[in-house]
Amino acid sequence: MPTQDKTPKARKIDLAVRGALWFGSIGSKKAKKGGQAVDVFVASGKIVSLAPSGSLDLKAAKDIDARGLVLLPSLTDVHTHLREPGQEYKESIASGLKAAAFGGFGNILCMANTKPVNDTAAVTELMLDKARESWPNGPRLFPIGALTKGLKGLELAPMAELAASGCAAFSNDGRPVESTEIFRRALEYAQDLGRIVIDHCEDPYLAPAAGMNEGEVSSRLGLPAQPDIAEAIQVARDVLLAEYLNVPIHLAHVSCEKSAALIRFAKARGVDVTAETCPHYLCLTEDETAGYSAGAKVSPPLRPRADVEAMLDALADGTIDMLATDHAPHAAHEKEVEFDQAPCGISGLDTALATTWELVRTGKLPFDAFLRAWTTAPCARFGLPVNRFLPGDPADMVLFDQDQQWVVSAETMHSKSKNTPLLGRTLRGRVQAHFLAGKSVV
Amino acid sequence: MQWKHKDLLDVSQFTEAEARHVLSTAAHFREINSRPVKKVPTLKGRSVVLFFAEPSTRTKTSFDMAGKRLSADTFSLAKSGSSLVKGETLKDTALTLQAMNPDGIVIRHGSSGAAQFLAERLECSVINAGDGRHAHPTQALLDALTLSRRWHGDFSGKTVLILGDIAHSRVARSNVLLLTLLGANVRLCAPRTLLPPRLDTWPVTVFGDLAKAAQGADAVMCLRLQLERQQAGLLPDLREYARTFGLSARHLLDAAPGCCVLHPGPINRGVEIDSDLADSAESRILEQVENGVAVRMALLFLYLTRKSPDAAAPGMPE
Numbered sequence: 001m002p003t004q005d006k007t008p009k010a011r012k013i014d015l016a017v018r019g020a021l022w023f024g025s026i027g028s029k030k031a032k033k034g035g036q037a038v039d040v041f042v043a044s045g046k047i048v049s050l051a052p053s054g055s056l057d058l059k060a061a062k063d064i065d066a067r068g069l070v071l072l073p074s075l076t077d078v079h080t081h082l083r084e085p086g087q088e089y090k091e092s093i094a095s096g097l098k099a100a101a102f103g104g105f106g107n108i109l110c111m112a113n114t115k116p117v118n119d120t121a122a123v124t125e126l127m128l129d130k131a132r133e134s135w136p137n138g139p140r141l142f143p144i145g146a147l148t149k150g151l152k153g154l155e156l157a158p159m160a161e162l163a164a165s166g167c168a169a170f171s172n173d174g175r176p177v178e179s180t181e182i183f184r185r186a187l188e189y190a191q192d193l194g195r196i197v198i199d200h201c202e203d204p205y206l207a208p209a210a211g212m213n214e215g216e217v218s219s220r221l222g223l224p225a226q227p228d229i230a231e232a233i234q235v236a237r238d239v240l241l242a243e244y245l246n247v248p249i250h251l252a253h254v255s256c257e258k259s260a261a262l263i264r265f266a267k268a269r270g271v272d273v274t275a276e277t278c279p280h281y282l283c284l285t286e287d288e289t290a291g292y293s294a295g296a297k298v299s300p301p302l303r304p305r306a307d308v309e310a311m312l313d314a315l316a317d318g319t320i321d322m323l324a325t326d327h328a329p330h331a332a333h334e335k336e337v338e339f340d341q342a343p344c345g346i347s348g349l350d351t352a353l354a355t356t357w358e359l360v361r362t363g364k365l366p367f368d369a370f371l372r373a374w375t376t377a378p379c380a381r382f383g384l385p386v387n388r389f390l391p392g393d394p395a396d397m398v399l400f401d402q403d404q405q406w407v408v409s410a411e412t413m414h415s416k417s418k419n420t421p422l423l424g425r426t427l428r429g430r431v432q433a434h435f436l437a438g439k440s441v442v
Numbered sequence: 443m444q445w446k447h448k449d450l451l452d453v454s455q456f457t458e459a460e461a462r463h464v465l466s467t468a469a470h471f472r473e474i475n476s477r478p479v480k481k482v483p484t485l486k487g488r489s490v491v492l493f494f495a496e497p498s499t500r501t502k503t504s505f506d507m508a509g510k511r512l513s514a515d516t517f518s519l520a521k522s523g524s525s526l527v528k529g530e531t532l533k534d535t536a537l538t539l540q541a542m543n544p545d546g547i548v549i550r551h552g553s554s555g556a557a558q559f560l561a562e563r564l565e566c567s568v569i570n571a572g573d574g575r576h577a578h579p580t581q582a583l584l585d586a587l588t589l590s591r592r593w594h595g596d597f598s599g600k601t602v603l604i605l606g607d608i609a610h611s612r613v614a615r616s617n618v619l620l621l622t623l624l625g626a627n628v629r630l631c632a633p634r635t636l637l638p639p640r641l642d643t644w645p646v647t648v649f650g651d652l653a654k655a656a657q658g659a660d661a662v663m664c665l666r667l668q669l670e671r672q673q674a675g676l677l678p679d680l681r682e683y684a685r686t687f688g689l690s691a692r693h694l695l696d697a698a699p700g701c702c703v704l705h706p707g708p709i710n711r712g713v714e715i716d717s718d719l720a721d722s723a724e725s726r727i728l729e730q731v732e733n734g735v736a737v738r739m740a741l742l743f744l745y746l747t748r749k750s751p752d753a754a755a756p757g758m759p760e
Contacts, residue, residue, distance in 0.1 A: 217639050219638040222574055
C-alpha cells in the first residue's frame with residue numbers, strides 16, 4: 001500500500017486502470033478468494049499504487065475501464081527461438097516480439113541456435129538492434145549466448161564478449177553438450193561472468209531419435225522413440241556437477257516425473273538449481289502423436305498422463321520454479337511431412353497464457369504458483385525487470401479476458417509459424433490490453 | 443458385404459467379419475489364379491499407382507500381378523528416378539499423384555505413418571504396402587489366408603509364435619493384431635534388444651527362450667533379421683543369433699502336430715531359419731507368395747469397387 005507521502009495530489013498520474021480483477025495480494029494484505037476489483041495507477045512508466053477499486057481518489061491523464069478483466073503483470077519467457085538471423089521465414093525478431101506482446105509477455109529470452117549461431121558479439125548486437133528497430137517500446141529482448149562455439153560442444157564460446165554485448169545467460173539448447181568435461185568447464189567459466197547456464201537435458205547417446213516418447217504409443221505406432229530417462233540421466237549429471245562445482249544451473253523444459261524427483265533431491269541438498277517446464281507438458285500427453293501428427297513432435301517429447309500430473313505437482317510445490325514456452329516456430333511445409341522427418345518444436349507464445357490460465361481457472365495450478373512461474377521466479381533468476389505491483393516497479397501489465405473463447409488458427413496467431421497441436425482447438429482467455437512501462441503495446 | 447473403408451492403413455481398421463470377408467474373397471481369387479486364363483475384366487478401366495519409396499521386389503510384383511489379373515492398369519513409381527530423390531516432399535508427391543486421378547495408390551514407405559499421411563490428403567483409395575515399422579496389413583492378411591486354409595478358417599485355440607526382430611517389424615505388428623482378431627493366441631520370441639517397449643500393452647505372451655516358445659505352437663512365423671542390427675549394437679553377431687534364435691527342425695519336435703513355418707521373405711538362410719527347414723514340408727513360404735497375389739486381388743477389388751454396390755467378383759456367389 002502506498003504511504004501517505006507517496007500519493008500527493010500534485011503527483012501527475014499518467015494512467016489509471018480501474019476495476020480490474022486481481023487474484024493476488026495487495027501489499028501485506030492477503031489475496032481475496034475469487035479475487036477483488038482493484039485500481040492501478042501509473043506515473044512515468046512505473047507503478048504508483050495498486051489499491052482496492054475506488055479506495056484512492058486519483059485523477060489520471062488516461063483512464064482505462066478494466067471491469068471484468070483479469071489484471072496480471074506481464075509474463076517473462078526465458079526460452080524462445082526467434083530464428084533471426086538466418087531463418088526469418090519461420091520467425092523474425094519483429095514477428096516474435098509481436099507474438100510475445102499479444103501473448104502477454106514483456107521479457108523474452110531467445111536461444112542461440114540461429115544461423116549463424118549467437119556465439120559472437122556481432123550476432124548478439126544484431127539481435128538487439130533488430131529488436132530496438134522493430135519495436136522500440138515493445139517486449140524486451142534478452143539474447144542467450146552459445147555455450148560452445150557453433151553449439152558444437154567442442155570449444156567454449158567467447159562468453160565474456162557475449163556477456164558484455166548483452167547476453168543474459170548461456171546455453172547449448174537444441175544441441176546438448178556431449179562431453180561432460182567440456183560442460184563442466186563451461187559451467188565454471190560462466191560462473192566467473194555471473195551468468196547462469198541453461199541446459200537442455202537430453203542424453204545424446206540415449207536419445208538418437210528425439211520428439212517421441214518411448215512407451216505405449218510409440219510401441220503401437222512403430223516410431224523410433226526416446227525414454228524419459230534420457231532426460232533424467234542428464235538432469236542427474238547436471239545437479240551433481242552444480243553441487244560439486246558450487247555453481248548455479250538452470251534446467252530447460254523439464255518434462256517427466258523422474259526429472260522432478262531428481263531436482264527435488266538436489267534442492268534438498270542445497271544445490272543452486274532452478275528448472276522450467278512448458279505449457280505443453282502440463283496440458284498435453286503423448287496421445288497427441290497417435291495420428292502421426294508432427295505438430296505434436298517436440299523435444300523432449302510429450303509424455304504419458306502420469307508425468308503431466310507430476311509436472312503440475314512439481315510446479316505447484318516449487319520444485320519446478322518457472323514456466324517457459326520453448327517457442328519453436330517451424331514453417332508449415334517443414335512440419336507437414338512424415339513424422340520421423342519433421343523437425344521438433346511447438347509454436348507457443350500465442351497460446352501459453354490461455355492454456356496455463358485454464359489450469360488456474362480449473363484449480364489444477366494455484367494462482368501464486370502461476371504468478372511465480374511466469375514472473376517473479378524467472379526475473380529473479382535471470383536479473384530481469386519485474387512488476388510485483390509495488391511502487392516503483394515497471395508498469396508492465398496485461399488485461400486478460402478470461403472468458404473470451406477463441407479458436408487457434410493461422411488468423412488468430414501472431415507468430416509467423418502455426419506449428420501447434422492446438423491448431424483448430426478452442427481456448428479460453430485472450431489478452432485485451434498490454435502495457436509495457438505504462439505504454440500500450442496491445 | 444458393402445465395403446465401407448476408403449483406405450487400408452492397417453488391419454486394426456477391421457472387424458472380424460471384415461477380415462474374414464477379405465480372406466474369403468481372396469480364397470475365391472485363388473481359384474481364378476489356378477485357371478489357365480488368369481485374367482478377368484473386373485477392374486477394366488481402373489488405374490492403380492504402385493508408389494514404392496522403399497526397395498521391394500516381391501510385394502510390388504505381387505500387387506502388379508494382382509492388378510493386371512483384374513485388368514486394372516498399373517503404373518509404377520519408385521523412389522530412385524522419381525522426384526522424391528530430387529527433394530520433393532511426400533505432400534507434393536501426393537498432390538501430383540492426385541492430379542492424375544488414379545483409382546488407387548499402393549504405397550510402400552520407410553516412415554511409419556506415411557500411408558496415413560497420404561490417405562488424409564488423397565481422394566482415391568490408399569493401400570498400405572508397408573510403412574516403416576508400423577504396419578504391413580497385406581502381409582498379415584496373406585499370412586492369415588495361409589493359416590486359414592490349413593486350419594479351415596478356425597483360429598480359436600491356435601497358437602502362433604512370431605520369432606525374430608519384432609521391434610523393427612511392421613509384419614509383426616500387423617500380424618499380432620490380425621491373429622488376435624481372428625481368435626488365435628500370439629507368442630513373441632526375440633532377444634530383449636529386438637523387442638519393442640511396453641509389450642505389457644500388447645495382447646501377447648513374450649518368451650526369451652526359443653525352445654520354450656515353440657512348445658505346442660501351431661505355427662511359427664520367422665521374421666527377417668536386417669543385418670544392420672549388429673552394427674546398431676542390438677546383437678553380437680549373426681552366428682550367436684542363429685544359435686539362440688534361429689528356427690530349426692529340432693524346435694518343431696515339441697510344437698503342436700502339423701505345425702507349419704511361415705516367413706515373409708526374403709529369407710536369410712541359416713540366420714533366422716535353418717536352410718533345410720525352409721525347404722521342408724512344414725514350410726509354407728512359397729504358398730504365402732501365392733496367397734499374396736490372391737489377397738491383393740481381393741483388396742484391390744474391394745477398395746476399388748466400394749462405390750459400386752452391385753459389383754461382385756466374377757463367379758462370386760451373390
